[in-house]
Amino acid sequence: MINRSLMLKLLSGLIVFGAWEIAGRVPISYAFPTFLESMAALARMTFDGTIFVAYGETLRPLVVGVAISAVFGIGIGLWIGLSKQFEWLFSPIFIVMQAAPLAALIPILVMIYGIGLTSKVFVVCIMAMPVIVLNTASAVRNTPVSLKEMATSFLAADRDVLLKIILPAASPVIFSGLRLGVSAGFIGAILSELKITPTGVGDIITYSRSIADYPSMYAAIFSIILLAVLFLNLLEKLENILFEGNNRGYVSD
Amino acid sequence: MSQIKPDARQAIPATDSAVSVRNVSKVYGDVQALKDLTLDFPRGELTSLLGPSGCGKTTLLKIIAGLLPATSGEVLINGRAVTGPGPDRSFVFQDFALMPWATVLRNVAFGLELRGVAKSEREAVAEKYIAAVGLAGFEQKYPHQLSGGMRQRVGLARALSVKAEVLLLDEPFSAVDEQTRRKFQEDMLELVQNEKKTFIFVTHSIEEAVYVSDQIAILLPRPSRVSEIIRPASFRDKGVANIRRDPEYLDIVDRIWASLRNYVE
Amino acid sequence: MILFGYKLPALSSLILWALLWEVVGRLELTFFVPPFSEVVTTLIALIPTPAFLSALGITAAAFGAGVFFAIVIGIPVGILMGKSRVLDELLLPWVNIFLSAPLTALVPVLMVLFGFGTRTVIITTTLFAIWIIILNARAGVKQINRSLVEMARSFGASPLDAFFKVYFWAALPEILGGVRIGVIRAVKGVIIGQLLISIVGFGALFELYSSKFLMAEFWAVLIVLFGLAFALSEFLAYLERKVSYYASSRG
Numbered sequence: 001m002i003n004r005s006l007m008l009k010l011l012s013g014l015i016v017f018g019a020w021e022i023a024g025r026v027p028i029s030y031a032f033p034t035f036l037e038s039m040a041a042l043a044r045m046t047f048d049g050t051i052f053v054a055y056g057e058t059l060r061p062l063v064v065g066v067a068i069s070a071v072f073g074i075g076i077g078l079w080i081g082l083s084k085q086f087e088w089l090f091s092p093i094f095i096v097m098q099a100a101p102l103a104a105l106i107p108i109l110v111m112i113y114g115i116g117l118t119s120k121v122f123v124v125c126i127m128a129m130p131v132i133v134l135n136t137a138s139a140v141r142n143t144p145v146s147l148k149e150m151a152t153s154f155l156a157a158d159r160d161v162l163l164k165i166i167l168p169a170a171s172p173v174i175f176s177g178l179r180l181g182v183s184a185g186f187i188g189a190i191l192s193e194l195k196i197t198p199t200g201v202g203d204i205i206t207y208s209r210s211i212a213d214y215p216s217m218y219a220a221i222f223s224i225i226l227l228a229v230l231f232l233n234l235l236e237k238l239e240n241i242l243f244e245g246n247n248r249g250y251v252s253d
Numbered sequence: 254m255s256q257i258k259p260d261a262r263q264a265i266p267a268t269d270s271a272v273s274v275r276n277v278s279k280v281y282g283d284v285q286a287l288k289d290l291t292l293d294f295p296r297g298e299l300t301s302l303l304g305p306s307g308c309g310k311t312t313l314l315k316i317i318a319g320l321l322p323a324t325s326g327e328v329l330i331n332g333r334a335v336t337g338p339g340p341d342r343s344f345v346f347q348d349f350a351l352m353p354w355a356t357v358l359r360n361v362a363f364g365l366e367l368r369g370v371a372k373s374e375r376e377a378v379a380e381k382y383i384a385a386v387g388l389a390g391f392e393q394k395y396p397h398q399l400s401g402g403m404r405q406r407v408g409l410a411r412a413l414s415v416k417a418e419v420l421l422l423d424e425p426f427s428a429v430d431e432q433t434r435r436k437f438q439e440d441m442l443e444l445v446q447n448e449k450k451t452f453i454f455v456t457h458s459i460e461e462a463v464y465v466s467d468q469i470a471i472l473l474p475r476p477s478r479v480s481e482i483i484r485p486a487s488f489r490d491k492g493v494a495n496i497r498r499d500p501e502y503l504d505i506v507d508r509i510w511a512s513l514r515n516y517v518e
Numbered sequence: 519m520i521l522f523g524y525k526l527p528a529l530s531s532l533i534l535w536a537l538l539w540e541v542v543g544r545l546e547l548t549f550f551v552p553p554f555s556e557v558v559t560t561l562i563a564l565i566p567t568p569a570f571l572s573a574l575g576i577t578a579a580a581f582g583a584g585v586f587f588a589i590v591i592g593i594p595v596g597i598l599m600g601k602s603r604v605l606d607e608l609l610l611p612w613v614n615i616f617l618s619a620p621l622t623a624l625v626p627v628l629m630v631l632f633g634f635g636t637r638t639v640i641i642t643t644t645l646f647a648i649w650i651i652i653l654n655a656r657a658g659v660k661q662i663n664r665s666l667v668e669m670a671r672s673f674g675a676s677p678l679d680a681f682f683k684v685y686f687w688a689a690l691p692e693i694l695g696g697v698r699i700g701v702i703r704a705v706k707g708v709i710i711g712q713l714l715i716s717i718v719g720f721g722a723l724f725e726l727y728s729s730k731f732l733m734a735e736f737w738a739v740l741i742v743l744f745g746l747a748f749a750l751s752e753f754l755a756y757l758e759r760k761v762s763y764y765a766s767s768r769g
Binding site: 005008009011012013015016028029031032088089090091092093095096098099100101102103104105106107108111112183186187189190191194195205206209214217218221224225228229232 | 526528529530531532534535550604607608609611612615618619620621622623624625626627630631702705706708709710713714720721724725728729731736740743744747748751
């Protein structure tokens with residue numbers, strides 16, 4: 001049966017890329033290159049190294065931003081999950097941040113921090129933190145009462161309960177929050193490159209557009225999507241391996 | 254009447270109760286879960302708390318365990334008042350409460366781990382009890398790889414490993430299938446014989462209570478009170494296979510049902 | 519949390535934060551944070567102005583159109599995917615890809631293909647919202663209890679009847695959940711669209727105020743936007759709650 005699933009995936013890829021190729025040949029727009037043209041451009045950029053340099057630039061604020069968001073986000077999330085006062089005080093902030101279109105803040109951030117790495121890191125952070133915080137807080141708060149009671153009944157101190165029960169039990173949801181955070185951070189990184197200053201991959205996109213080199217532009221975009229999808233899938237597989245038992249639900253059916 | 258027995262085991266001096274509940278009340282907001290409950294649990298025996306839902310039996314068990322505070326009244330273990338969980342009691346949970354990220358070995362050794370026992374020592378103890386409950390060979394498995402019955406045996410092994418005097422069981426067999434449940438009840442009889450502990454067992458199954466118990470306390474709801482204490486006598490030593498057809502067993506079961514059926518919602 | 523015996527409502531800490539904002543603003547700690555009261559008065563003054571109302575109108579129209587298309591295309595596609603295994607296997611990988619992909623990267627393509635106008639903003643909004651709507655519609659259909667299906671058939675329901683009287687309602691809580699998240703994503707989509715594509719509507723206001731350092735105005739518009747997004751999300755959550763009374767007993 002793996003064959004069938006694989007075949008259907010290949011088939012669907014073929015259909016979509018085939019449609020792309022055809023649409024490019026029609027052409028539905030002068031600005032719509034064919035699939036093959038775009039792939040050729042991508043190959044060219046890979047072999048002459050431009051794409052790697054570009055990603056080096058683009059990924060920097062992403063990595064830094066996600067790292068900061070993860071550390072602070074999990075920390076704040078833990079605190080919110082554990083303390084009712086802290087939850088009352090801080091969770092509305094993050095709920096609002098989650099629902100709001102934070103992209104609107106970009107001009108302000110640019111004004112405060114200029115157009116360099118700092119403001120890009122900030123953009124990644126404001127996009128990634130809310131989901132990490134809220135997921136962590138929710139995971140902590142939803143620790144099965146039964147497990148906490150069990151630990152207390154065996155004389156666990158509060159610290160034991162936190163380290164041996166709450167954290168391990170919350171890990172799967174925290175990890176998936178991180179995954180969502182990375183995904184949101186990606187959007188932040190790309191947005192800041194298209195809006196603040198073009199560097200890295202964003203630069204390839206804007207520059208190729210301005211000189212009407214559409215294959216390169218599409219190639220760059222294709223590569224971003226490919227990279228994001230591959231990386232997030234990798235994280236998901238990792239999540240499944242690490243938390244194999246937990247994904248079946250808590251052992252209290 | 255089964256309560257009057259010439260059996261030596263029945264002649265319990267009033268002072269040898271391992272656990273004494275004295276005038277315990279528990280109020281949640283407007284709801285009075287327990288009102289002025291007094292009950293004794295004889296040392297070395299298995300006492301069941303039996304009753305329909307809402308009669309407060311799990312609440313009482315958790316108060317004895319120290320997991321819930323009583324609103325008034327006190328619980329004495331060997332004469333000393335309960336203020337929280339203690340090394341003299343251990344608990345077996347209805348939904349097993351196993352840590353899904355830990356192996357069977359670590360789960361069973363968890364009580365000892367929390368008490369600071371050294372790793373090699375606690376693992377040795379854990380291995381012993383894992384074998385005692387019939388799970389030898391499964392030490393490195395994870396809970397999700399086990400059946401429901403096996404998971405509960407892990408919970409039982411964990412409770413036994415800490416060698417507490419009083420073992421509290423909260424509907425321990427209600428989350429497993431019927432056949433496994435029957436086997437557990439038979440194993441329970443053997444356990445009570447071999448371990449010199451006091452067992453307090455909450456159940457809503459009449460047959461189960463009459464089968465395993467030395468003493469059955471029947472609780473009725475609204476207000477929660479002990480309505481009757483029954484001490485089955487004649488069939489306790491008959492061997493696991495014969496109990497369910499014993500006339501006294503059947504009589505007691507019928508009697509209890511007759512008095513409880515009005516409380517079914 | 520409980521203070522002096524009174525249970526404080528969930529979002530009431532925002533009042534505290536507003537006070538803090540006021541203090542920070544009064545102390546003139548940073549140019550970028552005017553006192554909260556000033557922002558509020560500016561907000562009140564700003565709302566009736568034609569500039570604001572037109573921006574609101576443009577943004578709301580683009581948003582509404584985007585959400586409309588996302589729902590009208592997304593829900594049927596999701597339902598079809600839930601019912602047909604072949605279709606599901608063909609489309610699901612793409613839905614998942616676009617769900618987690620940084621859709622912002624697609625905006626330049628859309629600009630190049632569809633120009634710099636409102637049409638592109640609408641398409642962006644639709645794209646932001648549609649994937650989660652599809653996924654949830656699919657999930658809603660997939661989790662319909664087999665027994666319900668069999669029940670409908672055993673009573674001789676026609677396919678149309680079965681859909682409208684049984685399946686639709688069984689899947690509804692899940693679908694509404696997807697729409698709620700989709701709406702939030704659509705708000706982000708419309709703003710990102712306006713920031714990148716054609717600077718109109720609220721996007722234009724943000725650019726204008728930030729470039730002229732009119733901070734009170736900037737925050738006022740931001741608050742309005744956040745407020746609207748939140749209100750919309752809460753309204754949908756309310757609808758979701760109204761149907762979810764039967765949600766947990768579906769299974």
